[in-house]
Amino acid sequence: MMRFIILIGFAFLCSCGQETKQEAIVEKEVPIKYDMYVPSEMANLMNEMYNYKAELKSDILSGTVPTEFPEQFLKIHTAELSDFKDRTEAFEAVSKAFIEAEQRLFDSTATQSLETRFNTAVNLCISCHNMGCTGPIPRIQKLLIK
Ligand code: HEC
Numbered sequence: 001m002m003r004f005i006i007l008i009g010f011a012f013l014c015s016c017g018q019e020t021k022q023e024a025i026v027e028k029e030v031p032i033k034y035d036m037y038v039p040s041e042m043a044n045l046m047n048e049m050y051n052y053k054a055e056l057k058s059d060i061l062s063g064t065v066p067t068e069f070p071e072q073f074l075k076i077h078t079a080e081l082s083d084f085k086d087r088t089e090a091f092e093a094v095s096k097a098f099i100e101a102e103q104r105l106f107d108s109t110a111t112q113s114l115e116t117r118f119n120t121a122v123n124l125c126i127s128c129h130n131m132g133c134t135g136p137i138p139r140i141q142k143l144l145i146k
Contacts, residue, residue, distance in 0.1 A: 016135040016136065040081055042079040042081045045075050045079045046136075049073060050136075050140070052070055052073075060115060066106065068106070069102065069103055069106050073102055076098070077099075088131075094131070095128070097124055097127075098128065101117070101120050101121040101124050104117050105117050105121065118145055119145055125140050126140055
């Protein structure tokens with residue numbers, strides 16, 4: 001039972017915990033598991049999306065209009081999650097809303113500004129993370145265009 005609890009704590013820390021706290025706690029409580037951590041397909045996709053959005057933000061700020069929807073984002077519908085995480089109905093609903101918001105960035109007939117549409121998509125990253133993966137939120141918030 002104890003082992004089970006530690007494993008859950010570990011899976012949570014690696015993908016969703018606050019990065020600064022993560023190492024200290026892991027070192028103290030589960031030093032062996034640390035070496036065994038392999039990021040899930042979803043965690044890799046998330047980091048890819050993060051980097052893409054950070055680049056897109058600086059492009060938008062320098063006046064470049066994005067032209068091509070990043071097809072790899074669609075993997076959010078199928079990517080494997082870390083153990084102990086489920087694709088709930090709410091998860092599916094937010095994924096869908098997020099992808100639609102991303103697609104609107106490439107809609108040349110949109111009436112909202114590119115900045116507004118960009119921030120709508122980032123806020124949907126945050127909405128999903130608010131459902132139980134809160135660790136990365138402070139980092140994601142930095143993507144918002146002020
Ligand atoms: C529909 C829900 C959902 C949306 C939308 C979403 N995320 Fe995530 N995110 C998750 C989940 C769940 C995990 C944990 C993945 C795992 O452990 O398998 C995660 C993990 C992460 C991580 C940590 C990855 C790691 O190395 O462990 C980052 C960073 C992240 N997301 C950033 C983002 C950004 C940036 C966006 C928007 C561009 C975004 N997320 C949109 C659900 C979501």
